[in-house]
Amino acid sequence: SPIPGATPPASLSGAWLRIPQQRDFPVLSEIVHQEPIRGLRRAMVKSMTAAAAVPHLGYGEEVLVDKLVALREQLTPQVTAAYQLKLTFMPFFLKATSLALSAFPILNASLDHPTEPTTIHYHKDHNISVAMDTPHGLIVPNVKSVQERTVVELAAELARLQSLARAGKLGENDLGGGTFALSNIGSIGGIYTAPVIMVPQVAIGAIGRIRRLPRYVDEEGGGDAAAEVRPERLVPRHVLTVTFAADHRIIDGATIANFCTLWKRFVQSPAQMLLELK
Ligand code: CAO
Numbered sequence: 672s673p674i675p676g677a678t679p680p681a682s683l684s685g686a687w688l689r690i691p692q693q694r695d696f697p698v699l700s701e702i703v704h705q706e707p708i709r710g711l712r713r714a715m716v717k718s719m720t721a722a723a724a725v726p727h728l729g730y731g732e733e734v735l736v737d738k739l740v741a742l743r744e745q746l747t748p749q750v751t752a753a754y755q756l757k758l759t760f761m762p763f764f765l766k767a768t769s770l771a772l773s774a775f776p777i778l779n780a781s782l783d784h785p786t787e788p789t790t791i792h793y794h795k796d797h798n799i800s801v802a803m804d805t806p807h808g809l810i811v812p813n814v815k816s817v818q819e820r821t822v823v824e825l826a827a828e829l830a831r832l833q834s835l836a837r838a839g840k841l842g843e844n845d846l847g848g849g850t851f852a853l854s855n856i857g858s859i860g861g862i863y864t865a866p867v868i869m870v871p872q873v874a875i876g877a878i879g880r881i882r883r884l885p886r887y888v889d890e891e892g893g894g895d896a897a898a899e900v901r902p903e904r905l906v907p908r909h910v911l912t913v914t915f916a917a918d919h920r921i922i923d924g925a926t927i928a929n930f931c932t933l934w935k936r937f938v939q940s941p942a943q944m945l946l947e948l949k
Contacts, residue, residue: 762825767937800849813849
């Protein structure tokens with residue numbers, strides 16, 4: 672039924688009458704085209720409406736990724752030649768996320784009810800959902816058991832999922848069962864986004880575009896070669912912004928902050944990941 676008292680202006684009454692099935696919102700202006708909400712967009716309406724019931728806790732951090740940029744450059748020719756794969760930053764982000772999840776299992780969990788949860792389910796596998804922008808719209812398949820896969824295996828799996836997503840051929844197995852999500856908006860542009868949790872998951876991360884920006888050399892603390900430069904000097908650095916959102920009903924700010932600090936350590940110094948890899 673229309674909102675009480677929401678009568679269209681006389682000039683719009685024709686448009687108002689052309690709506691075959693009256694909905695709750697008034698028509699704002701003359702309608703030139705209308706279409707039913709179907710397919711991926713319909714799924715997005717459902718999932719985002721469910722997410723709106725979740726109190727989101729947001730937490731952002733700046734990460735200096737010069738070492739990761741250099742590592743990717745160093746490994747790319749080898750990965751291309753030996754595996755015929757494109758090595759992007761995503762496999763490293765996935766690996767860092769999985770290692771950080773091992774230390775904070777509550778972030779690799781889900782709830783038993785959307786609005787009145789009584790139980791938290793902790794999951795063994797890190798099945799990380801990856802938001803993909805496709806010609807058909809947003810689709811979010813997941814990379815299964817990230818904790819057990821090498822960086823090269825992750826690159827191969829991402830390529831497989833991306834190609835199926837583009838063709839609109841992802842199946843139930845690839846779309847279901849995600850336990851944490853990552854959205855790399857940086858491949859399109861943008862430095863920051865506030866991600867929305869994929870219910871019943873309890874946390875998500877969003878990665879912005881890596882930019883070359885001036886930063887004070889002492890920002891990272893001692894031990895860095897750059898720190899030998901006079902501390903007051905600005906130097907160009909590769910800077911990435913990451914933002915995490917967590918379900919604040921069961922996850923507190925300190926937990927997401929500590930998780931993010933660990934994630935940052937792995938992404939900022941990829942060699943640190945070697946110490947944790949099985
Ligand atoms: N900063 C800078 N460059 C980045 C980057 C970042 N954060 N992320 C990716 N890139 C680069 C890649 O390295 C690659 O560069 P080269 O061609 O020079 O090697 C290029 O951008 C394209 O990468 P890609 O998109 O082919 O591959 P990917 O593994 O980095 O990302 C995927 C895969 C699926 C995450 C991405 O294609 C995508 O769809 N992103 C959009 C996600 C999205 O829509 N999020 C919003 C969800 S909420 O509505």
